[in-house]
Amino acid sequence: MGEFDLIERFFKRPARQADVGIGDDCAIWAPRPGHQLAISADMLVEGRHFLSTVDPFRLGHKALAVNLSDLAACGATPRVFLLSLALPRADETWLAGFSQGLFQLADAHGCELIGGDTTQGPLNIAITVMGDAPSSQAVLRSGAQSGDDLYVSGHLGDARLALEAFRGHISLPQPVFDAARQRMETPSPRVALGQSLRGIATAMADISDGLLGDLGHILKASHVGAEIHLTSTATLMAASAHWNCPADLATTCVLTGGDDYELVFTAASAARASVLAASAASGTRVTRIGRITHTPGLVLRDEHGLAVEHHLRSFDHFA
Ligand code: ADP
Ligand code: MG
Numbered sequence: 001m002g003e004f005d006l007i008e009r010f011f012k013r014p015a016r017q018a019d020v021g022i023g024d025d026c027a028i029w030a031p032r033p034g035h036q037l038a039i040s041a042d043m044l045v046e047g048r049h050f051l052s053t054v055d056p057f058r059l060g061h062k063a064l065a066v067n068l069s070d071l072a073a074c075g076a077t078p079r080v081f082l083l084s085l086a087l088p089r090a091d092e093t094w095l096a097g098f099s100q101g102l103f104q105l106a107d108a109h110g111c112e113l114i115g116g117d118t119t120q121g122p123l124n125i126a127i128t129v130m131g132d133a134p135s136s137q138a139v140l141r142s143g144a145q146s147g148d149d150l151y152v153s154g155h156l157g158d159a160r161l162a163l164e165a166f167r168g169h170i171s172l173p174q175p176v177f178d179a180a181r182q183r184m185e186t187p188s189p190r191v192a193l194g195q196s197l198r199g200i201a202t203a204m205a206d207i208s209d210g211l212l213g214d215l216g217h218i219l220k221a222s223h224v225g226a227e228i229h230l231t232s233t234a235t236l237m238a239a240s241a242h243w244n245c246p247a248d249l250a251t252t253c254v255l256t257g258g259d260d261y262e263l264v265f266t267a268a269s270a271a272r273a274s275v276l277a278a279s280a281a282s283g284t285r286v287t288r289i290g291r292i293t294h295t296p297g298l299v300l301r302d303e304h305g306l307a308v309e310h311h312l313r314s315f316d317h318f319a
Contacts, residue, residue, distance in 0.1 A: 001090045003118055010099040011083065011113060018080060018114045027114035029080055035132035038076035042066045043126040048317075050185075051166065052123075056094045058185040059125070060101025065189045066208065067129035068109060069261040072194030073206035075139040076131035078111035084128075086121035109191055137198050139265070144203035144222035146294040148266040151275065151286045153193055156211060157237040157250065159184035160257025164249070176243045183238065187261035193286070194263060196278035204265035210256040212298065213314025215264050219298065222266075227299040228255075228290040230308065236287060251312075255300075258315045266292055 001009070007022065015021030020028040031037055044063050046052055064081065071078050083102070087095075106113060111129065162180035164170045172180065190206075197204065203222055207214045211233075219226055236254045239245060245253075267275050269291075279286045293299075300308040 001092065006090050006095065007118055010095045011116070013103075013113070015114070016112050018112060021112070021114045022116075027080070027082075029114060031079070031132055034135055036135050036138060038071055038074045038131045038133055038138055039128065040067060040070035041126065041128040042070065043124065046123040054185060056097030057101035060098040060103075061105050061186045062101075063125045063127055064102050064105045064111070064129075065187045065261060067127045068105070068111065068189035068191055069187070069206040069208065071129060071131040072189050072191045073139070073204050073263060074131075074133065075137065075194045075198040075201070075204065076133045077195060078109045078129060078131045078191060080112045080114045081106070081127055081129040083113060083116035084126040085116065085118050086124040087118070088120070088123055109189075133198065139194070139198060139201050139204040141203050141205050141218045141221035143201075144218050144224050144266040144292050145268070146224055146292055147269065148202055148292040149269050149272065149275075149288050150215070150226055150228070150290040150292060151265050151267065151288050152207070152211065152236065153190050153263040153265075153279075153284050153286050154188075154260070155183070155236055155238040156207065156233070156260050156262055157253030157255075157257045158239055159187070159259035160210075160253040161237060161239055161245070161249075163257075163259070164253075170249065172239075173243060176239050179242075180239055184259055187259065189261055190263045190282070190284055192282035193278060193284040196282045197263075197265060197267075197275070200271050200274045200278055201265040201267050204263055207258075207260045207262045207264055209258045209316070210314030211264060212255050212312055213316070216298065216314070218264065218266065219292075219296070222292075223296070225293040225296045225298060226290055227293055227301055229301050231303045232287060232289045236289075256312045256314050 162184040
């Protein structure tokens with residue numbers, strides 16, 4: 001199977017929203033009038049972002065999911081994407097699984113593959129995704145205001161819990177491990193919630209490297225600080241409902257664990273009912289975990305409201 005047969009067999013499908021899709025030198029596609037494009041790229045590298053043993057279907061899902069999560073964080077609607085693949089060899093079984101996982105998620109979000117590049121080399125998956133939002137309505141990191149409420153979507157920390165189990169640092173009951181592993185390998189990008197929060201959230205980011213780090217980006221861009229109430233984050237791991245996690249480990253997983261692809265966002269306290277309505281409309285739970293402060297920096301507070309000393313850090317590729 002040559003390069004072009006490979007593209008033809010596993011990636012080419014009839015163009016839908018694109019005027020010209022896969023097969024020419026460029027894809028041709030017209031964005032919707034009155035909208036701005038939201039564009040993001042994410043790369044997955046074997047050994048760094050995924051284990052070599054991962055199921056190709058799940059990898060196809062995850063490669064697109066992490067990109068859709070960036071669109072969700074801006075409140076954008078997914079539209080089209082490009083896939084650049086380096087493959088060690090043209091393994092048909094692998095390609096079939098990978099493309100099925102990829103297209104299943106793409107179809108669920110109406111996001112169309114319009115082009116890419118294919119080359120031989122160490123396994124590396126790079127996707128560029130494009131979405132749109134009505135002009136000036138994309139949600140940025142820079143809009144948080146002192147006094148705003150601070151929220152996270154869904155559950156946090158389960159992906160890190162799975163990683164700890166993979167590394168042999170902890171041992172989990174099988175059903176807990178399976179559920180955590182699923183969260184790590186097939187995250188659900190919160191696209192519907194992100195869009196529902198347009199005009200409500202004052203700032204938003206997705207949690208790819210860990211809550212503290214990704215919230216840190218909002219605080220820096222918005223020139224504000226925040227306090228997090230540890231009583232509200234203690235039970236954010238889905239696993240905590242089925243497994244008695246040591247408190248230290250739970251804190252580390254929830255606050256610093258990466259790979260959850262949930263949203264962290266802020267909204268005026270007057271908008272609480274709107275946040276709950278957006279949560280209900282999108283079928284995604286949200287938890288209020290603290291508030292934005294005028295004083296810069298991030299303070300963790302215990303059940304008595306006292307500041308807790310901590311040295312927790314989120315993931316950084318070059319730290
Ligand atoms: P060029 O040589 O002009 O860079 P290619 O020969 O690499 O183009 O690709 C041929 C067509 O196949 C192009 O339309 C390109 O966008 C598309 N394509 C290549 N690889 C992929 C891929 N992995 N997924 C989707 N489309 C792809
Ligand atoms: Mg090329």
